[in-house]
Amino acid sequence: MYIRKAEGNEMSDDIVRKKIIFKGEVQFVGFRFQSKYLADSLGLTGYVENLPNGDVLMEVQGRERTIEDLVICLHQRKPIRIDSMEEEYLSLKQNEKGFRYMW
Numbered sequence: 001m002y003i004r005k006a007e008g009n010e011m012s013d014d015i016v017r018k019k020i021i022f023k024g025e026v027q028f029v030g031f032r033f034q035s036k037y038l039a040d041s042l043g044l045t046g047y048v049e050n051l052p053n054g055d056v057l058m059e060v061q062g063r064e065r066t067i068e069d070l071v072i073c074l075h076q077r078k079p080i081r082i083d084s085m086e087e088e089y090l091s092l093k094q095n096e097k098g099f100r101y102m103w
Helices: 029-044 065-074
Strands: 017-024 045-051 054-062 082-090 099-101
Touching: 017 065, 029 045, 029 054, 029 065, 029 099, 054 065, 065 082
Parallel strands: 045 099
Antiparallel strands: 017 054, 017 082, 045 054
């Protein structure tokens, strides 16, 4: 797993929540499992779910740089193939615990 190392003040402490829609070969390839495993390892909260059109929706909350690390790691996982992503900032959710699958 690749995780960016902090150098000076490079790492952001800003907590954000993002809605990310992943497009590509992202269903039936362990995407949700890998997302949960990585998010749990990185201390992120939120959820991930398959969409009927073959895309995957993720809402994820944590440090901006840590979310970037999650996405980098997902790009490196085979047989996952991310062709594109749509990102949007959302309002933070208070008292959210853990990262989960949605069905």
